[in-house]
Amino acid sequence: MIIRKRLAVAVCGALLVTVTGGLLPSAAFADSGDTADRPAAKEPPRVELVLDVSGSMRARDIDGQSRMSAAKQAFNEVLDAVPEDVRLGIRTLGADYPGKDRKEGCKDTKQLYPVGELDRTEAKTAVATLVPTGWTPIGPALLGAADDLEGGNATRRIVLITDGEDTCAPLDPCEVAREIAAKGVDITIDTLGLVPSAKMRAQLMCIAEATGGTYTSVQHKEELSDRVSQLVERAAEPVVTPVATQGGERCDDAPRLKAGLYADRETFGQHRWYRVDLLPGQELRASVSIAADRPVNRDYGVLLRASTLAGREIVRGEAAGDGRTDVVSTGLRYPKSEADGTDNDTDAADDADGAGDTDVTRTGDGRPAETVCLRVSNSFSAPASVKTAPGLPLELTIDITGGPRDAGDAAFLGLGHGWWLLGLLTLAGFAAGALWGWISRWRIAVWRTN
Amino acid sequence: MRTVRMFTAGLLSAAALFMLPFPVAAADSPSPSASAEEETAAPTEAGTSFRTATVVRPGQQATAQASTGDYLYWQFPADAGQQATVRATVKLPRSEARHGTHTWRLDVYDGLRRRQACRYGSDVRPAPADASSVELSCALRTVRAWSEPWADDPLPGAYYVRLTVVAAPAEDLGEPVDTTVQVTAADSGGESAVDGRLAAPLVPATGRQVEPDGGWSSGWWSSRIVWTACGAVLAALAGIGGYRLTRGNGRPAHVPPGA
Numbered sequence: 001m002i003i004r005k006r007l008a009v010a011v012c013g014a015l016l017v018t019v020t021g022g023l024l025p026s027a028a029f030a031d032s033g034d035t036a037d038r039p040a041a042k043e044p045p046r047v048e049l050v051l052d053v054s055g056s057m058r059a060r061d062i063d064g065q066s067r068m069s070a071a072k073q074a075f076n077e078v079l080d081a082v083p084e085d086v087r088l089g090i091r092t093l094g095a096d097y098p099g100k101d102r103k104e105g106c107k108d109t110k111q112l113y114p115v116g117e118l119d120r121t122e123a124k125t126a127v128a129t130l131v132p133t134g135w136t137p138i139g140p141a142l143l144g145a146a147d148d149l150e151g152g153n154a155t156r157r158i159v160l161i162t163d164g165e166d167t168c169a170p171l172d173p174c175e176v177a178r179e180i181a182a183k184g185v186d187i188t189i190d191t192l193g194l195v196p197s198a199k200m201r202a203q204l205m206c207i208a209e210a211t212g213g214t215y216t217s218v219q220h221k222e223e224l225s226d227r228v229s230q231l232v233e234r235a236a237e238p239v240v241t242p243v244a245t246q247g248g249e250r251c252d253d254a255p256r257l258k259a260g261l262y263a264d265r266e267t268f269g270q271h272r273w274y275r276v277d278l279l280p281g282q283e284l285r286a287s288v289s290i291a292a293d294r295p296v297n298r299d300y301g302v303l304l305r306a307s308t309l310a311g312r313e314i315v316r317g318e319a320a321g322d323g324r325t326d327v328v329s330t331g332l333r334y335p336k337s338e339a340d341g342t343d344n345d346t347d348a349a350d351d352a353d354g355a356g357d358t359d360v361t362r363t364g365d366g367r368p369a370e371t372v373c374l375r376v377s378n379s380f381s382a383p384a385s386v387k388t389a390p391g392l393p394l395e396l397t398i399d400i401t402g403g404p405r406d407a408g409d410a411a412f413l414g415l416g417h418g419w420w421l422l423g424l425l426t427l428a429g430f431a432a433g434a435l436w437g438w439i440s441r442w443r444i445a446v447w448r449t450n
Numbered sequence: 451m452r453t454v455r456m457f458t459a460g461l462l463s464a465a466a467l468f469m470l471p472f473p474v475a476a477a478d479s480p481s482p483s484a485s486a487e488e489e490t491a492a493p494t495e496a497g498t499s500f501r502t503a504t505v506v507r508p509g510q511q512a513t514a515q516a517s518t519g520d521y522l523y524w525q526f527p528a529d530a531g532q533q534a535t536v537r538a539t540v541k542l543p544r545s546e547a548r549h550g551t552h553t554w555r556l557d558v559y560d561g562l563r564r565r566q567a568c569r570y571g572s573d574v575r576p577a578p579a580d581a582s583s584v585e586l587s588c589a590l591r592t593v594r595a596w597s598e599p600w601a602d603d604p605l606p607g608a609y610y611v612r613l614t615v616v617a618a619p620a621e622d623l624g625e626p627v628d629t630t631v632q633v634t635a636a637d638s639g640g641e642s643a644v645d646g647r648l649a650a651p652l653v654p655a656t657g658r659q660v661e662p663d664g665g666w667s668s669g670w671w672s673s674r675i676v677w678t679a680c681g682a683v684l685a686a687l688a689g690i691g692g693y694r695l696t697r698g699n700g701r702p703a704h705v706p707p708g709a
Binding site for chain 2: 094215240308416418422428431432436
C-alpha cells in the first residue's frame with residue numbers, strides 16, 4: 001500500500017515538474033512587421049519661442065513684478081534647461097515700433113535669436129535688451145516663426161507667450177495657425193497667456209487647438225518657466241514624423257501605402273481612399289484619427305472601411321462621440337488567410353481592371369497580393385461660420401504584420417478548467433473502475449462456477 | 451479500510467499538487483513591481499497625442515503637470531488574460547480660480563485606437579467648484595488572446611489612456627492641474643482562454659514600443675494544462691478505488707475463505 005501511495009505521489013510530482021517546466025519564458029511574439037523604410041536619421045527638434053514685447057507687458061501684475069521682467073526671468077531659467085539636442089530660436093513681436101501707425105506696428109516682428117545650436121550667454125544677452133514697446137501682431141509673428149522653422153523632417157514647435165489679443169485685426173491669428181499646420185506636417189503651436197482676458201483666452205485657445213497644441217494661463221512667475229521648460233522638453237521627445245499623403249477620391253486613383261504613419265487632410269463629409277497591398281498570410285492593421293482642430297458641432301464620428309477592389313466590405317472600424325475632444329479615432333485589422341484564391345470577386349475586379357496593375361507584389365510561390373481599399377469618412381459638422389478649408393487633420397497608421405499562420409494555440413485545444421471538470425473526471429473514473437471491477441468479479445465467479 | 455485510506459491519501463496528494471502550481475503560474479505573469487529601478491523611473495510627464503503617449507508600466511504611478519483642457523495620453527501593455535484597471539486622480543486648481551463644475555473624463559483605447567468599454571468604474575465625473583480633487587477609474591474587460599477581426603474584444607497589445615476635462619467654464623481653461631495615473635493588472639489565468647492567438651500584439655510599429663515585464667506571453671502555457679492533468683490523476687485514482695470496491699479480493703461473497 002505504502003509503495004502504491006509513493007507511486008501516486010511520484011506520478012503527481014513528475015507531472016508537476018513537467019507542467020512547471022513549461023513555464024520557462026518561451027519566445028515572445030515574433031515581430032515580423034515589415035515596416036516600410038523609416039526616415040533613417042531624424043533631424044534634431046526645432047523650437048521657437050515667440051515673446052510678446054508689446055507695451056502692455058509693462059503692467060506690474062505677476063507676483064508684484066512687471067510681466068516683462070517675469071518673462072525675462074523665465075526665459076533665463078528655460079535657456080539654462082534646454083536639452084542639448086534641441087535647436088532653439090527666439091522671435092519677438094512688438095519690440096521695435098513705438099508709434100501709432102497700425103500698419104507699421106503690425107509688421108513689427110523680428111527674429112531675436114536664430115534657430116540653431118544654442119549659445120546660452122548670447123541668447124540671454126539678447127533677451128535682456130528687450131523693452132516693452134509696441135503692438136501685438138500675433139499673426140505675422142506666427143508666420144515668421146513658421147518660416148524660421150522651415151525645412152527638414154524635424155519635429156517643430158512654436159511656443160507663443162503673450163499678454164494680449166492680436167491687434168492687427170483682418171489677419172486672424174487662428175486662421176494663420178491653421179494654415180501653418182496645414183502647410184507643414186508635424187508643427188505644433190503652444191500658447192501661454194499672461195494674466196489672460198476672456199477674448200485673449202479664446203484666441204489663444206483657438207490657435208492651440210488648430211495645431212494640436214496646448215493653452216496655459218499664467219498668473220505666477222514659476223508657472224511660466226515651468227511650463228515653457230516642459231514644452232521645450234516635450235519637443236525633444238523622439239517621435240515618428242508622419243509622411244504627408246493625399247488620399248484619392250476613389251479606390252482606383254488612391255495612393256498605394258506601405259506600413260507607416262501618414263498625415264492627410266479631410267474636410268467635412270469628404271471620403272478619402274487609400275490602397276494597401278496585402279500578401280496571403282499577412283495581417284493589415286490600420287488606425288485613423290481625425291482631429292477636431294476647429295469648433296465643431298456636438299456629435300461626430302469617423303468610419304474606416306476596408307473593402308475589396310470590387311467594393312465588397314471586408315471589415316470596418318467605426319467610432320462616434322460627442323462633446324469636447326481632440327481627436328476621434330478608430331481602427332481595424334484584417335488577417336488575410338494563407339489559403340488564397342477564395343476571394344473571387346477580387347480576382348474578377350483585377351481582371352476587369354485590365355492591365356492596369358503591372359507591378360503586382362507576389363509571394364515567394366507566385367500568389368498575388370490582394371489590394372485592400374481603405375476609405376476614411378467622417379461625420380463631423382460645423383456651424384456655418386466655421387471655415388471648412390483646409391480640411392481636418394487626419395492621421396493614418398498602417399501596420400502589416402505576419403498573419404495568423406503561426407497563430408495556433410495547442411495549449412487550450414480541448415483542455416478544460418474548473419472544479420466541475422475535476423468532479424466529472426473523478427466521477428467518470430470511479431464509475432469506469434467500479435464497472436471494470438464488477439465485470440472482473442463476475443468473470444471470476446463464472447470461471448469458478450465452471 | 452485500507453482501500454479507503456489509500457483513496458484518501460491519493461486524493462489529498464492530488465489536491466495538494468494541483469493547488470501548488472498556481473503561485474508558480476502567477477510568477478510567470480508580469481508582476482506589478484518588477485525592480486526598484488523601474489519603480490523610481492515612473493514617468494512624470496504625459497504625452498499629448500496617441501503618438502507621444504508616455505509608457506506607464508502596470509503598478510507604476512505616473513504623474514504629470516498639465517493645464518486644464520490639455521489632453522493627456524499614457525499607454526501601457528496588457529497581455530492575454532489580464533484584467534487591467536486604470537485609476538486617475540486629478541488635483542484641481544485652487545477653488546478661487548474655478549468658476550463652476552469641471553467634468554473630467556478617462557478614456558481607454560486599444561492598440562488600434564478603438565475605444566474600449568469599462569466594465570465598471572467612473573470614467574466621467576463632475577467635480578463641483580469646492581472639490582479639491584476628482585478620482586476616475588475604468589476597469590477594462592479581460593484581454594482575449596484572439597478574437598474575430600469583426601469583434602472589438604480587447605486584444606493583447608498597447609492600451610492608451612486619455613485624460614481630459616470635457617466640460618468646464620471657459621475662463622477656467624489653462625489653469626494648472628496635477629494628475630496621477632495608475633494601472634493595475636490582475637491575471638485571470640487560463641479561465642478566459644480562447645482557442646487562438648494573434649501573430650503579434652497590437653503595438654503600432656510607428657509608436658513607442660511597449661512590452662510587459664518579461665515579454666509577451668507565448669500563449670503555450672495555460673493553467674488549463676494543470677487542471678486537466680489533475681483531473682486525469684483524480685480520475686485514475688478514482689478508477690482504481692472503484693475497481694477495488696466492486697472487485698473485492700477476487701472471491702465471491704458466498705464462497706468462504708479457503709474453500
